Amino acid sequence: xxxxxxxxxxxxxxxxxxxxxxxxxxxxxxxxxxxxxxxxxxxxxxxxxxxxxxxxxxxxxxxxxxxxxxxxxxxxxxxxxxxxxxxxxxxxxxxxxxxxxxxxxxxxxxxxxxxxxxxxxxxxxxxxxxxxxxxxxxxxxxxxxxxxxxxxxxxxxxxxxxxxxxxxxxx
Amino acid sequence: xxxxxxxxxxxxxxxxxxxxxxxxxxxxxxxxxxxxxxxxxxxxxxxxxxxxxxxxxxxxxxxxxxxxxxxxxxxxxxxxxxxxxxxxxxxxxxxxxxxxxxxxxxxxxxxxxxxxxxxxxxxxxxxxxxxxxxxxxxxxxxxxxxxxxxxxxxxxxxxxxxxxxxxxxxxxxxxxxxxxxxxxxxxxxxxxxxxxxxxxxxxxxxxxxxxxxxxxxxxxxxxxxxxxxxxxxxxxxxxxxxxxxxxxxxxxxxxxxxxxxxxxxxxxxxxxxxxxxxxxxxxxxxxxxxxxxxxxxxxxxxxxxxxxxxxxxxxxxxxxxxxxxxxxxxxxxxxxxxxxxxxxxxxxxxxx
Numbered sequence: 270x271x272x273x274x275x276x277x278x279x280x281x282x283x284x285x286x287x288x289x290x291x292x293x294x295x296x297x298x299x300x301x302x303x304x305x306x307x308x309x310x311x312x313x314x315x316x317x318x319x320x321x322x323x324x325x326x327x328x329x330x331x332x333x334x335x336x337x338x339x340x341x342x343x344x345x346x347x348x349x350x351x352x353x354x355x356x357x358x359x360x361x362x363x364x365x366x367x368x369x370x371x372x373x374x375x376x377x378x379x380x381x382x383x384x385x386x387x388x389x390x391x392x393x394x395x396x397x398x399x400x401x402x403x404x405x406x407x408x409x410x411x412x413x414x415x416x417x418x419x420x421x422x423x424x425x426x427x428x429x430x431x432x433x434x435x436x437x438x439x440x
Numbered sequence: 441x442x443x444x445x446x447x448x449x450x451x452x453x454x455x456x457x458x459x460x461x462x463x464x465x466x467x468x469x470x471x472x473x474x475x476x477x478x479x480x481x482x483x484x485x486x487x488x489x490x491x492x493x494x495x496x497x498x499x500x501x502x503x504x505x506x507x508x509x510x511x512x513x514x515x516x517x518x519x520x521x522x523x524x525x526x527x528x529x530x531x532x533x534x535x536x537x538x539x540x541x542x543x544x545x546x547x548x549x550x551x552x553x554x555x556x557x558x559x560x561x562x563x564x565x566x567x568x569x570x571x572x573x574x575x576x577x578x579x580x581x582x583x584x585x586x587x588x589x590x591x592x593x594x595x596x597x598x599x600x601x602x603x604x605x606x607x608x609x610x611x612x613x614x615x616x617x618x619x620x621x622x623x624x625x626x627x628x629x630x631x632x633x634x635x636x637x638x639x640x641x642x643x644x645x646x647x648x649x650x651x652x653x654x655x656x657x658x659x660x661x662x663x664x665x666x667x668x669x670x671x672x673x674x675x676x677x678x679x680x681x682x683x684x685x686x687x688x689x690x691x692x693x694x695x696x697x698x699x700x701x702x703x704x705x706x707x708x709x710x711x712x713x714x715x716x717x718x719x720x721x722x723x724x725x726x727x728x729x730x731x732x733x734x735x736x737x738x739x740x741x742x743x744x745x746x747x748x749x750x751x752x753x754x755x756x757x758x759x760x761x762x763x764x765x766x767x768x769x770x771x772x773x774x775x776x777x778x779x780x781x782x783x784x785x786x787x788x789x790x791x792x
Contacts, residue, residue: 275476282469290460304460305558308468312475319479340703381447387699397451429443 273318273327281327282311288399289335295382295394296339306342310335326408332399333409336391381431389424392417532573533587542594560605560621567598567625571632578639578653579777588652592659599625599663603670610674616693616754619674626667627762631769633660638779675758679751694750697757698741701764705734708764712771722780723771730767734760 273281289310293303313334317324324330382390395406403421407414460468531538574591577583602625606618640653681690712719712727719727741756770781 274481275473278476279469279473282472286465286468287460291455291458294458301555302557304464304468305555308471309558311468311472315472315476316479319476319481341700381450397448398455425443425447428447432443432446 273324278315278318281331285328285331286311289331292332292394292399293335293339295398296390298383306335306338309338313338326405329401329405329408332395332401332405333411336409380435381428384431385424385427389420389427392420393424393428396421532582533577533591534582534584556605556608557617557621560602560609561624563598563602563605564621564624564628567595567602568628568632570595570598571628571636574656575632575635575639575773575777578636581645581649583649583652588656592656596663599629599667603667606670610677615674615677616690616697619671619678619754619758620697622667622671622674623758623762624765626664626671627765628769629660629664629667630762631766633657633664634766634770634781635773635777635779636660638773638781639777671758675751675755677751678754679749682749682751690750690754691745694741694745694754694757697754697761698738698745701734701738701741701757701760704761704764705731705738708768711768719771720774723774726767726781727771730763734763737763 286307290303290307293306293310294300297303297306310331314324314327314331317330317334382394385393391410392406395401395409396403401409403414403417406421407417410417531541570591574588577587602621606621609621610618636653636657640650640657678690678693708727709731712724712731737756737760741753741760744750744753744756773779774781
């Protein structure tokens with residue numbers, strides 16, 4: 270990638286801000302913290318560039334930076350359980366016209382993600398929320414592609430269990 | 441696979457509702473642009489900046505965060521032309537632009553964080569910067585009579601601010617967050633205090649300046665003690681949950697802290713082994729000791745997790761992280777300033 274200037278980086282913000290925020294939100298389930306991480310990911314990436322470094326893949330770099338921020342912060346405030354979210358008046362959406370059905374859908378995905386161990390949650394979010402390929406995921410998390418495949422496979426198996434349990438509860 | 445499709449479907453649905461509000465996106469965009477202005481690229485970009493100054497200024501000034509902050513401060517940044525505030529970022533205590541750096545650039549950046557937690561972390565970061573700046577001027581013998589007191593005043597301000605944010609966090613029953621903040625302050629002050637102590641013994645330093653620095657270091661010890669007491673209070677609060685039957689939140693905090701400690705140790709091992717620093721014999725021994733000791737605290741903590749002592753385990757992981765944090769600061773300083781920091785003081789951290 271040719272060296273970025275300010276305008277190009279600003280355009281990259283416009284393009285990736287929502288995705289990076291969404292990723293952060295699904296990892297921490299706290300809107301304000303997610304905004305902080307998203308903002309900091311962009312600032313840290315810019316700082317890296319301003320220090321004279323080169324970035325080949327800006328999108329992957331942003332995800333990796335956000336990922337590292339989240340891990341380093343070691344979520345002292347535990348990622349909110351669904352019950353905790355509901356108590357706080359859980360509102361992940363931006364559209365006040367959200368229907369009860371929409372709310373239920375968001376709740377569904379939260380329940381699934383919430384139940385996963387962090388090591389699976391991380392790669393599952395990168396794959397299914399952020400639509401990154403296993404190769405890109407391996408760049409973000411700093412692991413071999415093979416390990417990423419294994420974690421995705423195990424994460425999916427866990428999701429299958431959760432979804433089956435949810436469907437049984439509905440009956 | 442059906443499960444995969446189902447998961448993707450519900451995530452795609454939910455994604456429609458997990459999004460930034462337009463105003464939020466705009467606010468953060470403005471904040472990022474402010475950051476970009478005070479941290480310009482070090483090379484000449486291929487294309488000139490297309491965003492007009494007025495539209496940028498308009499965007500910054502109408503952002504909600506500005507209305508809650510100091511317009512005067514931001515106006516200074518905007519109208520003082522990038523040149524002044526950009527040049528200031530490299531200023532050291534005693535330089536003419538140092539006040540622009542600490543009074544404008546850093547203040548602006550402090551407005552663009554949202555949570556108590558991030559604000560506290562930013563203040564801790566600034567405290568570390570002050571200590572690093574102090575080390576540079578002491579090593580270069582460029583401090584004047586006022587340097588130490590000027591930096592101490594700024595440092596005390598950052599620590600007080602970080603502590604105030606940590607206190608608010610603690611009152612919200614998030615002792616694990618405030619414990620982390622106090623632990624970072626403690627490790628940083630302790631480590632930099634030793635670096636400054638070693639630098640003070642440098643040859644050619646006038647006796648008066650030596651005494652000023654010693655007074656500064658003595659002040660650091662007092663602040664370190666305060667941070668230690670605050671951290672211990674938070675950790676005791678967490679440990680009390682183990683016997684109170686409220687282990688759930690603490691368990692997750694302990695596990696997160698274990699992950700952070702393990703990651704930090706791995707990162708330090710890479711830092712040492714990948715040749716980023718060519719270590720002399722003493723530094724190599726310090727690094728090895730730090731890795732071993734931190735590892736011992738991690739193992740101790742893991743044992744406690746297995747028996748339900750989550751609060752106590754959290755404290756062990758914090759200790760491991762402080763050991764690594766201090767070692768990293770020492771080794772970087774030893775390399776940078778060509779000094780030796782006595783290992784003796786570091787044995788305090790060795791687990792019994």
